Amino acid sequence: MADLSLAAVKSAVLIFLLLTTFAYMTLLERKLLGKFQVRYGPNRVGPLGLLQPLADGVKLLFKESFRPAQVDVIVYLVAPTITMVTSLVVYAVIPFGPEVSFFGRRVTLYLADVNVGILLILAASSIGVYGIILGGWSSNNKYSLLGSLRSSAQLISYELALSLAVIAVVLTAGTLSLVEIVEAQQRLWFVALQPVGFLIFLVAAIAETNRAPFDLPEAEQELVAGYQTEYGGFKFAMFYFGEYIGIVTMSALATTLFWGGWNGPLLPPVVWFALKSFVFIFFLIWLRATMPRVRHDQLMAFGWKFLVPVGLLNIVVTSIWVILRQT
């Protein structure tokens, strides 16, 4: 029973942290984009604009909850829920740090160390596609439908490349558990052993999170706002929550799989983990301010004709290396 209550407390803390992260991710992105484009960004609500997310949240909550005519009501409401829930589920297995002593108790800084951890994350991200597909379909709007078709095609294609990069890491570490993958990197981070895998992972992660230069689902000139066109108020916020937490997830995953997770000198493990993840988040925002959007056919061709073959080749090379290392 003590275990159960501990897990409940951890979950509550995690959800609170993630909600705060989401709120301040939106502010960080707007601030940084402002800096990159030599303007101020939001600076009116509270000191330095720090209360802006709060104001946005209150606004979204109190907005009229409209619904277009003739939508499939259940599916229309389920879609943003799927996006939000699947983006949260992955944090059950992401390790933030090793065991720590807390009020005289040993507490692990992860919810669960399941032996198929990394697969669970891939499963959650493949379920997340439903939010986009169903949201676009149920809205009864051709822009939504086109947007959702596009983005689900993009997600499915790049999920493959992402999985191939992850498989190479799993081969190197010899385990599917994220905690053990981090522990295997104590001496040497996997980015040194898997540079190609890391690059594939990075590109695929950008595409998976619908970030520029792969933000086609939201190509405003062509698709209004893609699958989210007909969503407003809190339902829109749920989609956005999924997107921003997805960025944090991918940053945390890149840290865990390739950059040694919580490993690092001097500073406490959790700080290392947060720092490394933040570098990736910053990089993704920087990328958005820098890169123009690619065309849909370019995106598909790049995914299938370049990333997937290179990923397969990487796996072959890694497997041979693993076997040679054992003998």
Next chain:
Amino acid sequence: MSALIEIIIFSAAAAGALAGGVGVVASAQPVRSALSLLLVLGSLAVMYLLLAAPFVATLQVIIYAGAIVVLFLFVIMLLHARSGEERPSKLRGQRVAAFVLSAAFYAAILAVLRTVRSAPVSTIGSEFGSAQFVGGALFTTYVLPFELASMVLIVGIIAAVVIGRPFVR
């Protein structure tokens, strides 16, 4: 205590699977049918977890829920994009065939249950259902069916490429 929890989870998953199964055949819209199928597959994943096979459960979610039903939805959306309603099917006798096949399947399950009830219950190691165990079994005991399945899939992929290729004279 844990046995009780197990029964509760099993009942919920079984009810979900049954409700989903009814939904698949009873829904008027193909999209609803596909979503019901998703419910069935998700409930099955819960049952695999109950059977202490987390690897199989996750694969169930990744492959069936994450790939196959997504593909179904894709096809439905592309074919009946606006309404999501289906036209009357050209294939006749589907209902009769469905009933006959279901009855046959049910009879097969009953037959299996009858033989199992008399046989002694065998125990399995804790390794059963883990990634190592499934992988080992797949590449030793079941390597022939595994390779055959991949052949079938390759044939399917090649056929899809040939059919989808633009017509060239």
